[in-house]
Amino acid sequence: MSGDGEKIVDAGPALPPFDFSPLISALSGASDWIVLSHVKPDGDALGSASAFASVGRILGKNVVWGGPDEFPSRYSFLAGAAAFRQNLKLSALSVTEKSAVVVLDTSTRARSLEDISELPPFVPLVNIDHHADNEMFGTINYLDPFSSSTGEMVWMLLREWGVSPGVEVLEALYTAIITDCGNFAFSCTTERTHSIAADLLAGGVSPARMDELIRCNATLPGLRLRAIALSRVFAAGGWAAFTWLRRDDFVRTRSERADTEFLVNDLLTLKGVSFAAFFVEDEECVRVSLRSRGAVEAAEIARVFGGGGHPQAAGCKMPLPLSDALESIRSLVEGKNAERLAVAE
Numbered sequence: 263m264s265g266d267g268e269k270i271v272d273a274g275p276a277l278p279p280f281d282f283s284p285l286i287s288a289l290s291g292a293s294d295w296i297v298l299s300h301v302k303p304d305g306d307a308l309g310s311a312s313a314f315a316s317v318g319r320i321l322g323k324n325v326v327w328g329g330p331d332e333f334p335s336r337y338s339f340l341a342g343a344a345a346f347r348q349n350l351k352l353s354a355l356s357v358t359e360k361s362a363v364v365v366l367d368t369s370t371r372a373r374s375l376e377d378i379s380e381l382p383p384f385v386p387l388v389n390i391d392h393h394a395d396n397e398m399f400g401t402i403n404y405l406d407p408f409s410s411s412t413g414e415m416v417w418m419l420l421r422e423w424g425v426s427p428g429v430e431v432l433e434a435l436y437t438a439i440i441t442d443c444g445n446f447a448f449s450c451t452t453e454r455t456h457s458i459a460a461d462l463l464a465g466g467v468s469p470a471r472m473d474e475l476i477r478c479n480a481t482l483p484g485l486r487l488r489a490i491a492l493s494r495v496f497a498a499g500g501w502a503a504f505t506w507l508r509r510d511d512f513v514r515t516r517s518e519r520a521d522t523e524f525l526v527n528d529l530l531t532l533k534g535v536s537f538a539a540f541f542v543e544d545e546e547c548v549r550v551s552l553r554s555r556g557a558v559e560a561a562e563i564a565r566v567f568g569g570g571g572h573p574q575a576a577g578c579k580m581p582l583p584l585s586d587a588l589e590s591i592r593s594l595v596e597g598k599n600a601e602r603l604a605v606a607e
Contacts, residue, residue: 283494292362305441334520413438484521506541
């Protein structure tokens with residue numbers, strides 16, 4: 263399948279009206295939807311996919327929803343969570359000319375199913391994403407780097423389509439939006455983001471209920487894991503903060519990988535800190551989450567190590583020992599900051 267894409271639907275506040283018709287036509291004409299979330303799925307990936315899968319059922323489609331990794335228990339309240347299929351393989355499904363595959367919040371093929379590139383050319387591959395570095399690997403690419411989240415984009419699509427979703431769809435989209443824009447605090451939050459959130463509230467979403475479901479669902483093992491990570495935080499130059507977790511930290515606390523979501527954001531609450539890095543030791547690599555709000559962008563650091571993401575929220579995988587990965591990021595960030603200061607002078 264060509265990575266160039268056959269159709270592109272652009273979105274964004276500075277762009278002309280979007281032509282959703284190719285996307286809507288492809289999905290309307292398919293009786294079977296395969297909805298995919300990316301590796302290590304987060305709130306946006308799961309919320310937007312849950313909403314999409316629910317819409318498919320509303321429209322009478324046969325829906326399969328899954329991804330390469332397990333479903334985080336913290337999002338078990340989302341509609342369709344029990345039907346999520348982990349370690350999904352397209353080869354195990356009956357993919358026909360009546361099928362359509364929808365990949366949400368996924369910037370590259372490598373973050374989707376292993377056999378995504380083996381999809382037959384007659385099956386539409388719909389790529390819906392808000393990452394600026396998206397590979398445009400779909401046959402239909404709906405990309406909008408101006409959106410706060412993929413959930414925001416899905417709402418725009420449903421509004422254009424004229425679909426009347428139930429409250430479970432609205433709650434899923436609200437989950438997607440607020441988890442990716444930091445409860446409307448991140449710079450990706452726009453006037454449109456707030457307007458869409460208002461639409462969701464008008465449709466029956468309760469912010470208090472959603473806060474309880476999303477934020478107030480920590481477990482004791484999860485809190486103990488976060489305590490370990492926060493006890494290791496150290497600052498560099500007064501403007502950057504770093505911390506890490508080893509594999510045995512999860513074993514000792516009996517916690518899940520999903521318990522670390524949002525933890526890197528806590529580092530940015532330190533006074534004067536404008537760059538944060540969180541390292542998690544995995545079996546064959548170190549996974550790094552990066553956040554920034556200053557001169558050094560998270561994405562530029564992630565790209566050096568083959569990763570990517572948004573300018574202020576990015577990540578990468580490093581095939582190095584934990585100590586070497588931490589030192590590599592720290593020295594690079596300090597070097598970039600020194601360059602910025604020199605230019606400013």
